[in-house]
Amino acid sequence: MQVKYDKDVNSQLLADKKIVVVGYGSQGYAHSNNLKDSGFNVTVALRKGSSSEEKVRAANLQHQELEEAVKTADLVMMLLPDENQAEVYKDYVEPNLKSGASLAFAHGFNIHFNQIEPRSDLNVFMIAPKGPGHTVRSTYQEGSGVPCLVAIHQNYTGDAKEQAYAYASAIGGGRAGIIETSFKEETETDLFGEQAVLCGGTAALVQAGFETLVEAGYAPEMAYFECLHELKLIVDLMYEGGINTMRYSISNTAEYGDLTRGKRLVNETTKSEMRKILAEIQSGEFAKEYVDDCKNNYSRLQQLRKQDQDHPLEEVGSQLREMMSWVKKKPLVDRSLN
Numbered sequence: 001m002q003v004k005y006d007k008d009v010n011s012q013l014l015a016d017k018k019i020v021v022v023g024y025g026s027q028g029y030a031h032s033n034n035l036k037d038s039g040f041n042v043t044v045a046l047r048k049g050s051s052s053e054e055k056v057r058a059a060n061l062q063h064q065e066l067e068e069a070v071k072t073a074d075l076v077m078m079l080l081p082d083e084n085q086a087e088v089y090k091d092y093v094e095p096n097l098k099s100g101a102s103l104a105f106a107h108g109f110n111i112h113f114n115q116i117e118p119r120s121d122l123n124v125f126m127i128a129p130k131g132p133g134h135t136v137r138s139t140y141q142e143g144s145g146v147p148c149l150v151a152i153h154q155n156y157t158g159d160a161k162e163q164a165y166a167y168a169s170a171i172g173g174g175r176a177g178i179i180e181t182s183f184k185e186e187t188e189t190d191l192f193g194e195q196a197v198l199c200g201g202t203a204a205l206v207q208a209g210f211e212t213l214v215e216a217g218y219a220p221e222m223a224y225f226e227c228l229h230e231l232k233l234i235v236d237l238m239y240e241g242g243i244n245t246m247r248y249s250i251s252n253t254a255e256y257g258d259l260t261r262g263k264r265l266v267n268e269t270t271k272s273e274m275r276k277i278l279a280e281i282q283s284g285e286f287a288k289e290y291v292d293d294c295k296n297n298y299s300r301l302q303q304l305r306k307q308d309q310d311h312p313l314e315e316v317g318s319q320l321r322e323m324m325s326w327v328k329k330k331p332l333v334d335r336s337l338n
């Protein structure tokens, strides 16, 4: 697998192009500010009366209403929630985007699951940063970046791939590495990663550990530190040098416990459930379930979200973090900015 860096990329390819970023959420905030700081001509496209307008203005970014912005765009990056993209594409992008322009995504969901079937006279590609939007911005500002995946679905003008690499480099991806993949591979692995390991698996593991200690009569504060706070310290070690570096740093006692107990929790039964989760993604069953829930006013999502927001772990955590001023000194997520 070939990894490319800034030195391998011709970012001048986008120098005279009008780049339109649709949406100013987690990724929209990061892409538009990074593109601007890299010297590109970027316009944020907003809905009429958008609540983000104030924040966009405060960041000194150009902005236009959706339809107007798309009409003169050379490249449109769709950074709306996945479930809203098909409608916005159909109503505003498809009728207005000029022939030969580029349509870009940060995740393959809509193309891979056929929610959007783009006009054939467009380039269609993906630049998917492998990290949360807030990190795409904060790492860029620190001089580093988040690795990016690129994929090409339609190459109408012949330089779609070069444009995708140029865009990835402009948002900081070329500092960490840019890898080419397909819409299918990115979509399926991204959904699996967030469901089984990064978000679903980790959150459930932390909650179950916390509950086990509290139900056994230990103080919730202790349980919070053990099962959540320390997780970051452990993951930082893994991030720096893999599981080996983490095991080098922890005590022999911890390492023995890790090696003898970990696989009792995550075992063949867990892996067989992981394979089921992957199969639901591959068959489109998960995508259908999610899109149906969105159409039903996010009924299931809202109910489950509410349930977890009130978990005792969150309450004790917010009290404890008040005492750790450094946790909030340079927050990754600042809700006043985006």
Ligand code: NAD
Pocket: 022, 023, 024, 025, 026, 027, 028, 045, 046, 047, 052, 078, 079, 080, 081, 082, 084, 088, 106, 107, 128, 129, 130, 131, 132, 133, 134
């Ligand atoms: P988000 O929910 O944070 O933000 C979406 C923005 O779009 C919001 O500002 C919202 O107000 C706006 N919006 C919603 N409907 C709109 C409409 N009809 N017209 C105009 N604006 C509208 O979204 P996000 O998490 O940044 O996700 C954007 C894309 O990036 C998705 O494809 C997602 O899969 C992908 N992605 C996200 C992350 C992440 O860190 N959140 C990481 C990698 C890829």
Ligand code: MG
Pocket: 107, 190, 191, 194
């Ligand atoms: Mg994802």
Ligand code: MG
Pocket: 254
């Ligand atoms: Mg210990």
